[in-house]
Amino acid sequence: MKTTHTFARQPILDTEKNIYGYEFYYRNNVGESGFENARAATASLLVALLNQIGLQKASENRPLFINIDSSVLLTDLLLAVPPKLFVFALPADAQLGTREAEVLRKLHHSGYRFALENIDTQQGLTGVYDVLLPFIDFIKIDASATDNDLLPKIVDRFKGKQLVAERVEIDDVFDAYRESGFRYFQGFACGAPVLMEYNRVDPKHMGVVKIYNMLLDGTPMDQIAKEMRNHNELSMQLLQYLHSHSLNNPFPNRSIEEIIVKMGTEQLKHWLSLIIFAKSGQTIQEGKSPLSKLMEQRIDVMHCTISCMQSEDEQLFDSARLMALISLMEPVLGLPLKAALSGLPVDNHIEDALLLHSGRLGKIFGLALALEKDDAASVRLLMDELGLEPEILPTLKNMIKM
Structure with a gap:
């Protein structure tokens, strides 16, 4: 994997x-x-x-x-x-x-x-x-x-x-x-x-260069934050970097976008230049790694679930993406999820959703995990708690490729 x-x-x-x-x-x-x-x-x-x-x-x-x-x-x-x-x-x-x-x-x-x-x-x-x-x-x-x-x-x-x-x-x-x-x-x-x-999760080299050039051109941070939505591997590395660095990035953070804005232009440039110098893009293979595919799949399942709930809360989508990325730090860092979270500046509701599967976000995350494990009983229970119609189950199942 x-x-x-x-x-x-x-x-x-x-x-x-x-x-x-x-x-x-x-x-x-x-x-x-x-x-x-x-x-x-x-x-x-x-x-x-x-x-x-x-x-x-x-x-x-x-x-x-x-x-x-x-x-x-x-x-x-x-x-x-x-x-x-x-x-x-x-x-x-x-x-x-x-x-x-x-x-x-x-x-x-x-x-x-x-x-x-x-x-x-x-x-x-x-x-x-x-x-x-x-x-x-x-x-x-x-x-x-x-x-x-x-x-x-x-x-x-x-x-x-x-x-x-x-x-x-x-x-x-x-x-x-x-x-x-x-x-x-x-x-x-x-x-x-x-x-x-x-375990290495490499971002696309040209994607890193694109964001770095946006910073050099003075692109507003909110636009750079939106561009990061297209780069899951880079976002994962950012979370790992924050865990290692313990930057002064105060709570609460509910999305990658909020973290980037608080991180600031200069620190983000320094971090991106490190990746560019490492030439990580030259070492990745054609196509996506299994971990990258799982990352994308988990985000897609959670976003699809939110759409089926007919929610128009944009923050819910952003928080779900952040949760999906954090949840995959455990196999990458080799740390229990609680230990990985201890060094990350995330909102308490997201932490509780990840660890306890509490609240609406926790149930959405739990449903994604249950679908990956093919746990039919838990899938039915969580869909009922989220108010999802049974007719959407085939759509969610078809998104699971593992």
Whole structure:
């Protein structure tokens, strides 16, 4: 039913060998680490973490370390992520121009955290990193390529920074670095990288570009919100993103449209640019995935039910679509529906309808589920409670393709 992809995750331990955070590594569609475009690889990994698997499941609310190329600083990619949860690692030999250095300064001032890695401890430690150090929080040292005699100099050189020992292969190395003042440790002695699978629901690439261009052209947000009705997969990713990001998006929200308007133009542009950079449209297959088909079917059944009730309440249609999308987050995120709802800014009536099947919306949603399960008794009961004529049952049944 779902399209599964992977990335790799390796734990970073503290001095007591408790998990402090994780480093995440890009993997392509066949599970390989190679990539031609560093920015696209970073974007793909961020889309997977924010829009697909969700940060709670991926990191258990611990820091996420991600390697980036300095060219990423000239994009809006990092502006789409919650700064407090991420640490972006720059290579020590990164050549930062004036623009990159200014962006790094501004991001660090805004709460973004950065690491410096691949430091060549054999080439001396004086002066080389002074330009970057004011904006760096973590220093990552390759334990496999560093003489233990240099550890006191390293600790003194990077005083005030969080020191991470990488490629720690045996316990003796762990102990030596810990005794020298290092706080965090990564390597096979701490835990090998593990592939993590996630379920992917990709939006059409041209649809994402269309909405992004509408934003650039200054299209009013209410028109952009209406355009989102044509993009179920993108709307699903938006809900997952909100769940990961915990944006300040106050209650109540009864539709995707309300969420987008409150999200605002700039944040929406940052998020869409992340998806565009990831080039997710190039990886989707011809036709719709089974999950996309179920998403469309559930929305259509609920909308048809509302039409048969002869309701002219436009909000009811919008709320039904939002419910259908949220209900399918459970198989995608791998979280119980209640847990998925806890991070989403939705109206209490929608939450009760999803969890308790209460109210008119709950019965409409329950009818869609009963039709999918071919539960004839529940279908008859719910149709009666909604005041639906038996003659419409064949129409509703014909919409079920699963």
